[in-house]
Amino acid sequence: MTYLLINRLTAKPGQRDAVARILVDSGAVFDDDPACLMSLVVLDAGDDDVIWVQDIWTDREAHDRAMAGPEMREGIEAAIPLLEGVPEQHEVTPVGGTSPFGF
Amino acid sequence: MTYLLINRLTAKPGQRDAVARILVDSGAVFDDDPACLMSLVVLDAGDDDVIWVQDIWTDREAHDRAMAGPEMREGIEAAIPLLEGVPEQHEVTPVGGTSPFGF
Numbered sequence: 001m002t003y004l005l006i007n008r009l010t011a012k013p014g015q016r017d018a019v020a021r022i023l024v025d026s027g028a029v030f031d032d033d034p035a036c037l038m039s040l041v042v043l044d045a046g047d048d049d050v051i052w053v054q055d056i057w058t059d060r061e062a063h064d065r066a067m068a069g070p071e072m073r074e075g076i077e078a079a080i081p082l083l084e085g086v087p088e089q090h091e092v093t094p095v096g097g098t099s100p101f102g103f
Numbered sequence: 104m105t106y107l108l109i110n111r112l113t114a115k116p117g118q119r120d121a122v123a124r125i126l127v128d129s130g131a132v133f134d135d136d137p138a139c140l141m142s143l144v145v146l147d148a149g150d151d152d153v154i155w156v157q158d159i160w161t162d163r164e165a166h167d168r169a170m171a172g173p174e175m176r177e178g179i180e181a182a183i184p185l186l187e188g189v190p191e192q193h194e195v196t197p198v199g200g201t202s203p204f205g206f
Contacts (some may be wrong), residue, residue: 096127
């Protein structure tokens, strides 16, 4: 079953660009993972410290496997000291709308 | 320039499904709007009252025009009494990651 997450991360002041760079770099391997339909890193225009990651995966197992890969583990280790608190992770279920994903 | 929004709506207790139905129905016109790359309505698995709408449009003007259409205006009018407070609207800027949208 499709697995969707909305992640909200708060960087320590002045560290958002560094965190975003780590997320983009360590997530580059997802480009070659057919289970990753989307993993989009975006900056909040209204809060200078907030980064969102919008994830859409074919299934939860594939997501968990990808997150446990060495690139992502290194990235997480590098990002944690630059974050304020623990990232919010919202698991969500699609009910409709427009998308290229067939749901 | 691409225009992205992460919207977070809180329904009054017991009203989430009704709000989601209104959003999906009134947003059905977006399927025929080439400026709408995504407008995905999802339910928060961890909060029974929360709905997110993840929007990706080719440009802000097209989004604003679509939101002002009669279907969406009717939908908004119908949804407002079923909501708790005012929806959070987070404008966001993509910095990278995996997506079918070329950014």
